[in-house]
Amino acid sequence: MTQPGAYGQRLGHFLRLTETPPALVTRSLRGTELAVTETRNDRPVRGLSGSFAAEDAFLVSLKLQDYPDCELWDDGKCIMKADVHAGTTYLYDLKRDPRYVIDKPFHSLHFYIPRSALDSISEQCHAPRIDELDCRVGLGHDDETIRHIGASLRKGLRRPDEANQLFIDHMMLGLTAHVAQTYGGLAPRSEPARGGLAPWQVKRACERLESDLGGKLSLQKIAAELDLSVSHFSRAFRVSVGLPPHQWLLHQRVKAAKQLMTVRDLPLTEIAISAGFANQSHFTRVFSSIVGASPAAWRRETLGASRAGA
Incomplete structure (x- = not known):
């Protein structure tokens, strides 16, 4: 039986968390699981982190708070101590059993990327297979792209019922391609620019x-x-x-909601669910960002205008 990847509950055990941390999972690359997990512990009990069974996979970790004087282990040995700064990205090779001493509060996002995902990216880009990622112990990277993707996915981790699968697929696919290019030396072979769909x-x-x-x-x-x-x-x-698929879908939800508001006297809560939103709050946020007015204000103005013209 295949052991689950280093995310969610398994990552929580590794970091000695008492509750399963929130995670989002996608299988957008030929069924290969990619995942992001948010881990936090404001009152950790001092001790060495757990250990993963050796796996041909990587963790890309975005630190969300400082962790000074971190004691880092690699391949069963204490290698060094280093100050870890919020906003910095670190890469870990899970074949080498990366560990560290937990003795201070921590808060991080961990992106799980198996080798098969990198192979799929290379194949789709018609590029040579990536040998390794830059996983030097203690080396942090100032990576604006990963910070941006992390901030976007944290919204989904806080409200998983509002994060549609297309959005998760899109963001994790983009992150994997970025990691492959930036830390794996992926160099797509030049080819003519592709057009759109038929x-x-x-x-x-x-x-x-x-x-x-x-x-x-x-x-x-x-x-x-x-x-x-x-x-x-x-x-x-x-x-x-x-528009990318997930954003196009949001616009279609808004379009469906507008139709419902103009032809039927339904409560906004029912319209939200009928149009594919998780709840009325989700509906209001998305509708307002796209239309520039709340659903209630838009309906008042639209119905008022139609009655005035009658």
């Missing part, structure tokens, strides 16, 4: 997305139906439609 592909993709306004469909499933890789589909969809 008209029939756009029609089918949009129909599939509209059939599931709740966003449970994965990028992998839609791309597979068009016989495309996930990365090619995401890029080509954006070229053809002007």
Whole structure:
């Protein structure tokens, strides 16, 4: 039986947490699991972290608070002590049993990337296989891209019911490609710029997305139906439609909500659920960001204008 990857509950045990930390998982690269886990302990009990069974995978860790004088272990030995700073990214090779002494409060995001995900990225980019990532012990990276992706995914970790699967797939796919290029030396072979989807592909993709306004469909499933890789589909969809799939889906939810508000006298809570939002609060945030007014204000103005013109 395959052991689960270094995320969620297993990562919580490694860091000696008493509760399972929140995690988001995607299988956007041919069924390979990618995940992000948020770990925090404001009152840790002093001791050495746990140990992972050797695995051909990597953890990319974004530190969310300072951790001074951190005692780092690698391959069963104490290697060094180093100050860890908030906002810094570290990479860990899980074949080498990375560990550290837990003796201060910590707060981090950990992105789990198995070797098979890097191989899939290389294959999709028509590039040579990545040998290793830059996992030098104690070396921190000032990585703005990972900070941005981390901030976006933290919203999903706080409100998992509002994070549609397309969004998680999109962000984790982008992170894996960035890690492969920045820390693995991925150099895609130059090839002619690809255009968008064929008209029939756009029609089918949009129909599939509209059939599931709740966003449970994965990028992998839609791309597979068009016989495309996930990365090619995401890029080509954006070229053809002007938005990545997850953002296009949000606009379709708003469009459906507008139709419901103009033709039926329904409570906003029911409209939110009918249009694929997690709840009324989620509906209000997304609608306001796209339309520039709250659903209630938009409905008052729209219905008022229609009555005045009657």
